[in-house]
Amino acid sequence: MAITMQDFQNSLETARRMDQDDPLHKWRDEFYIPTHQGEPVLYFCGNSLGLQPKTARPMIEQELKDWAQHGVEGHFEAERPWVHYHEFLTDAMAKVVGGNACEVVCMNSLTVNLHLMMVSFYRPEGRRRKILIEGGAFPSDQYAVASQARFHGLDADQVVEELQPRPGEHLLRTEDILTKVEELGDELALIMIGGVNYLTGQLYDMEAITQKGHAVGAKVGFDLAHGAGNVPLRLHDWGVDFAVWCSYKYLNSGPGGIAGCFVHENHVKGNLPRFEGWWGHSKEKRFKMEPSFEAIPSVEAWQLSNPPIFQLASLLASLKIFDQAGMSELRTKSECLTSYLEYMVVDAFGSRDLVITPSQVHERGAQLSFRIPKGGRDVLERLKQRGVICDFREPNIIRAAPTPLYNSYEDVFRFVSILKECVHELS
Structure with a gap:
């Protein structure tokens, strides 16, 4: 089934419901999530360095x-x-x-x-x-x-x-x-x-x-x-x-x-x-x-x-x-998770202008790139101070990758809320 923005709602309850319905959500517990001030970070940097599987150390x-x-x-x-x-x-x-x-x-x-x-x-x-x-x-x-x-x-x-x-x-x-x-x-x-x-x-x-x-x-x-x-x-x-x-x-x-x-x-x-x-x-x-x-x-x-x-x-x-998870199943979740990120960004900022990644799911993977209009590096630093990990590429690109093995819909919901705060603080 094709994924459309009409399938989503901008609410924490919706994000949590999608996590409950997600058959791959269990794999999140198989990875170590870094912490910030005692809480798990929102980690959107799997396109740069993936998280550590808990089985890696014993192996x-x-x-x-x-x-x-x-x-x-x-x-x-x-x-x-x-x-x-x-x-x-x-x-x-x-x-x-x-x-x-x-x-x-x-x-x-x-x-x-x-x-x-x-x-x-x-x-x-x-x-x-x-x-x-x-x-x-x-x-x-x-x-x-x-x-x-x-x-x-x-x-x-x-x-x-x-x-x-x-x-x-x-x-x-x-x-x-x-x-x-x-x-x-x-x-x-x-x-x-x-x-x-x-x-x-x-x-x-x-x-x-x-x-x-x-x-x-x-x-x-x-x-x-x-x-x-x-x-x-x-x-x-x-x-x-x-x-x-x-x-x-x-x-x-x-x-x-x-x-x-x-x-x-x-x-x-x-x-x-x-x-x-x-x-x-x-x-x-x-x-x-x-x-x-x-x-x-x-x-x-x-x-x-x-x-x-x-x-x-x-x-x-x-x-x-x-x-065990299967590439086909991971891709299905990835398409939905990244589409949810896109939906949340459009809803938060009123347009898709920040996003330079293709809108068609078959033309992208688990990453959206945002062209930040002002203070890209400062936005990244403010995200980090709030427990969000993504990355920056010159001249003004922030990349965020919701990775299907360990990212959740709640992660996405919380990330966009914080991103909106950081961008508006510098605009």
Whole structure:
């Protein structure tokens, strides 16, 4: 059923009733909620750092215990043998991003994985040398694509093409993205876009972009830092060539948590060039220490080194929750929760003018971005003083992400009431 603003009411009783009717409300108790002056904060920053699952500590402590008990033998004798540990996360992570098991692996950090992917998928040759990204992409993505162009001896200013909204607009239109891809045609080597824009919260049509990119002969990859664990993904079905993501935002793995990587199975058994390390070598022959590399016939071939076990353990704790809650159910609640936030803001401020995130639920995830007309940083500080945690991006954007695993409708109701007070105090 489509969600409309007519489904909501601006009252605390309505918010509490929706929480009572919410089948996912129980998962809130599985997370530690920070406190402010002895009360739980209103935490709307899961798009920056997710909260800690209560199961993360015992999961990590088990690995500490196995380390103490077994030493190096923990690689094979731990409760979850470390030599195979990343495999314990594969199926759950594959469900989150819509990939097959052979296409998904947890490894490294996001930008490291992005560089590894571009080694394989950005192969400029002849006229085909351009990279298409969204204007205002997350800075690390901008640095990565520009440095890859320079690595190939190219002028990044000439090679990197940036998509820009139409004059007076904040968002990219799908038709404009597809038109740009078609215009670049046989000059386009790679499309590398953030699936969900970190600043505006806009969710791009990744399926349409992938199809159009392939139609002109380009490779297509996505940075899913704000997509994994947030929005519906079907990377395999869409035919995406590669994707990378972090896990410390919506996937709640902790600060600096291990990242993830997808490579479509059409590529995993091929002869793509890549950087290689011993953890991507044949599992059966890994400890024979042979000089020649024999790739694992999956995305695991892109692994370089054995992964950090404690980081894997914290992510595994969160993925077990995702597996039980279900991405489809989480998305259903997310759409309703974010729509309720939008409704409350419109009702409080008399219009939607503050909101720069798309109004259509299929064009956004669990985030609304507000363009604060005056004193954005001061508003953020006043929110913090009142026990509200969200974040600020230059020049005047406050981002709030009602996360379906642990945010409630009452959280949203109280947040908007406080936001209205803070904005009006500075207006």
